[in-house]
Amino acid sequence: GCAFALSIDEQFSVTLLEKKSKTELGPDWIDGFDKQLIEDYEISKYVEKLSDSFGQRFYSPDGMTSIAAPLSERIEIDRKILAQNLISALNEKPNITFIENATVKSALIENNFVVGIKYKLDNQEHTINSKLVVDATGYPAVLRKNLAEIYGFTKDIEKIDTFLTFRKYITRPTSLTTNEHKIFFGRHRGISWINSEMEDLVDLFAGVPSFADHINPKEIVQELENQLKEECHSQIDLKPVRANYPGIIPTRRCLDSFCENGFLLIGDSACQVEPLSGSGIASGMLAGYLAAKIVNSLLQSGQKLTKANLWQYNYEWIQKTGAQYASIDIFRLFLLSRSEEDYNFLIRKRIITENDFKNSLTGKKIKLGFIEILRRLWRGWTRLGLLLALKRAINDANKFKTIYLNYPESYDKELFEPWQQKKEDILRKYYKKVKNFNK
Template identity: 25%
Template structure:
């Protein structure tokens, strides 16, 4: 990283077209995209250079049609293994197979490559720099105040300020509460994760494994993702309002799997991930929020890499084409995200809220409609229930069919709400009330 270090300098007059806080996947991609189009961009990162790319993560990137559409593919040198999808395990049921191209990444190397890519486009980096506050004037965000250790605070002026700071969402949380982008997030909306990278021999699985078991991980899940050269990414995630000894939960599960009998831990760490639907609005005057900072992760899978890549691309596209950086100029980013990948995510979130509150008996009745089946992941996340599933459900019995129809009605309602996402900001307040009413009902378990 010597070349990067030599370019990591503070400028005397910090004025940029775009200031981005967070040099993670979303931040680096958006910075590179905008700089490539000729905009002056700075990238503000609290970590030192040596830690760029280091993150507790499942390391799995779903390489679906959306990534193909935007033309993104990680370099082969950072892909440790390619798998065929996910196998979902629930006690008392046959395995559910979700087919997809899944790339297990060298997460640290991938993150550093993205950062280097941004530098190659001329992005100005601010390393070991903490974002303190957004600069707000006349209802606009006009930059960000930052600070380095042992140095006085510095004001960075920018036409557009972007929060890509991850789930902490440092800037967004300090905006005026009445702004639409300042949606409140609770502990229930977040999941605490404990993850290990283990060396275990004999792992020849071609699928990622996800386990849902109320007895082991209430309101959460465990995962086992095989990588290359005997490495395995294993972990557990639970909503933060649920108290449980995560490390012990994971170790108890692994102790029941003979493949881990002689395994050893190479790395262990903790992280927090979004466990809710995306924010309803990602923009304001002079401001955008992307990636985990916008809670753009897929509930049930804990998937954040693909959403971060897609949101960075869409946000950069909208910002580059905007005549100004006002709310209306940037509004298309909201529409494009929430009517594409976001549409699948709100359906997944609705189902997850519903699923978590079911008893084990009702869970099994619902999932038995899909047990021993193989499905395309994209279709499954969009809850496309075809004639084959309906026929199978009818054969299982009335209770199973009722659970399936109950799920379908729930998903159909949230899909209809977000399909009607307003094309213009003037219609947002009325739409937002409708969406809020839906999420309030489902979180209160009125379904």
């Protein structure tokens, strides 16, 4: 939301409504940031690098084997500092009004156009009329849900596409000798980690998909604490020094469209996240920038902010990163219908390699040609079914990406509906498998 407001031309006024106070903004932790997504744009100046990316080592759920993820181009950032940088920049803009402690409730609609919103401040209801309303409320997606029935937006995203997290930082125990970002991949069907790469802190994180019988991620963090105690061979101070609260991430491909007449979705409210890692900061900021650029040009040329005119934002974001994220989503769905034993096997036998991680994260196609199949078959022939399913998932992921790269360039129902159908044909079988597996 801030990236959008800051990128709007100063001749147009913007009101930002935030339910928290300014000082509360920004999660209290350190995150990986995909800087290359926005490095060509002005908004990158608000992002302050804390350090290079933490090196990562992926462990099988049983902890017996591991592979090092290739060093990424990501940087580490402190979310509190990012929030404060954005707020300072907003304060300097004469065209932006920031109203804190204001909770947005619903959208106002007239003649099939979103024309404003209702919000609550100091227990009183207020309204604002505007040419455009942007929902950047993150996972709660307050206005998307409010408008779902009228405009056909997805109201509630599926539970299997919802990642429940818990994160806590403790002071680095003096008896700890390791400096490693240890990621347990597939444990409890999610991801958890102990990151001891920082000088003074240890980051304990757990995230699981919201299956009916999911384990509470806070309990997984307690398991990690016990593991750390064993590693230190001594009592350690487990008092939280940062974070220590839950979070939710929409881990799936983006929505099919982020716009309506007088209305836009930006960030987590549009599911603009990388589905395997749940990273959505840079891609959300990119969306804010792209959307503002299009809105500026429409307003400057006196055009209305209709769905058809705003459509270019859908197209540009999907071309720049959404298509790549969509292909990663197929891989995520494949993994969600696999047991911990499968994960152990895939990592132990090096069926999934460092290069696969690298290719899937950097946007290159993962290729599994004849020779490569034979090579991996040699390592994994006892689980031929698993290997073939992986091969199918890789093919489908590549196909899925191509479908997204062919997203309609302009809004035309006749083109859009068949496009949706094509992607649903691939998705349907994966959802069926995941749901059957996790009944």
